[in-house]
Amino acid sequence: MNGAVAARLPDGRLHLQHGPIDLIIEAFGAPDQVEPAYRQAIERFSDVLPTLVGELALLRRPVGDACPLPRGPVARRMVEAVWPYREVFITPMAAVAGAVADEVIQALCAGRSLDKAYVNNGGDIAIHLSSPHSLRAGIFARALDGAVELTHDQPVRGIATSGWRGRSFSLGIADSATILASTAAAADAAATVIANAINVDHPAVARRPARELDPDSDLLDLPVTVAVGRLPPPLLDQALARGVAEARRLRFCGLIDSAALSLQGRWRIEAPCRGGKKAVQ
Template identity: 75%
Template sequence: MSAVAARLGDGRLHLQHGPIDLIVEAFGASDEVERGYGQAIARFGDILQRLAAELPTLRRPVGDAWPLLHGPVARRMAEAVWPHRVVYITPMAAVAGAVADEMLEALIRGRTLDKAYVNDGGDIAFHLAPGQELRAGIFVAALDGMARLTADRPVRGIATSGWGGRSFSLGIADSVTVLARTAAAADAAATLIANAVNVDHPGIDRRPARDLDPDSDLGDLPVTVAVGRLPPELIDEALDRGADEAHRLRAGRHIHGAALSLQGKWRIEAPAILESACAI
């Protein structure tokens, strides 16, 4: 199946190829927006093929040696996970964010746009001209909060992870939303923080990733497939562990903020950015 590009009824651009499904929107003069969309469409054609060609390396845990990757999206993935190589992480932890970053760069190159974003299934790369801002909703069961993204802050990526999302998780977070310098960096960090939101309890069902997907980069690691109702003290313990990881990553300047949720409770790292998250 080849890549598909279509305009939605509200004017946004929809790009889809296999598992990659993007919503793209730009704001500014109409001719600049249309040229940007044309650039994005032209760039999208070989994204999936080039990633597929390097899948064996992309699914391999990062170790002491920099992974030998050639495609621009694959290199973005490696760059995003490299700072976290002391734990089990593969470049696939940053794939959605890296695609969003690459497509945003194609969209805005040489264009004069007020703002723009590329949304890859909730992992979002965005552009803001001076004085511009965007607001991004934080969703779990409903709209639970809002992140205010302004041009004067260095945040240009947002990503969400959790056990019920598109990718497997070692933890039990309902959601972890992270703000970072790039979408790929946010994607990798959200994975790590979501993994850290964790406790043991009979109501948590885990299975080897390979049993659910023989091609999973997590191999035999136990991933979460169901989370029953937990006692309040265990919810707090799990969230505290995730919050500690978020604080560590923020202290190391890998992220700028995070919102963690589990069964109706929240922890916030950098509430000034996640200004309306979880009713703070």
């Protein structure tokens, strides 16, 4: 697999790892469908990282008026996901984790009859659901704080979370912004934008230029959040209100389905009502 590693976990799930990409995959259905699906995922995964590395220079550039034209399918997914946000600073790297998950779940399910499946790329999750199946996913900020029940008839096939405590840098102060969308790449890009919107200036918020922390960062010299101390309640409400406003705008534009936002123990939900219940709880 050209440096990629595939292993079965004790509980039967598939683990794929190559460089910074670390996937947990689980498929449900008849064994004669699940096992070939896993082999398909392994075969597709072997080429994902080398192809991305070959286009890294393009993928680290901010998206502008001219749409980038990458060659690889994962890179194309990344560009498609961030293109709606080109009026703000964003690079295709904002959707890389979700795009990888989308690509692998497509390979996993191709030609297979699976009840349900997921590809979890460090918390950014691509989902497959067939009728009448459902999937329950936990929502984490500092602990398991909630859950969402996804059914086959909902438009959601991707979940992603962003925040200043996450794997990637954030311009905002959100503990977490968990987004549900039609694909994992779309959720990933929107989570970045919404988490950035959850923001206020205060002496308790410490920031540093991204390139001081990582010379290769696609955020260049933008000030990213490195610490958030205790904030006054009115500022917490103000920051969360900004995130809710952005999530609502993206929902009305059809870019996301719903959002769960957290900051220092406070939560805000932006979601459509389905059968009298909100999509995220």
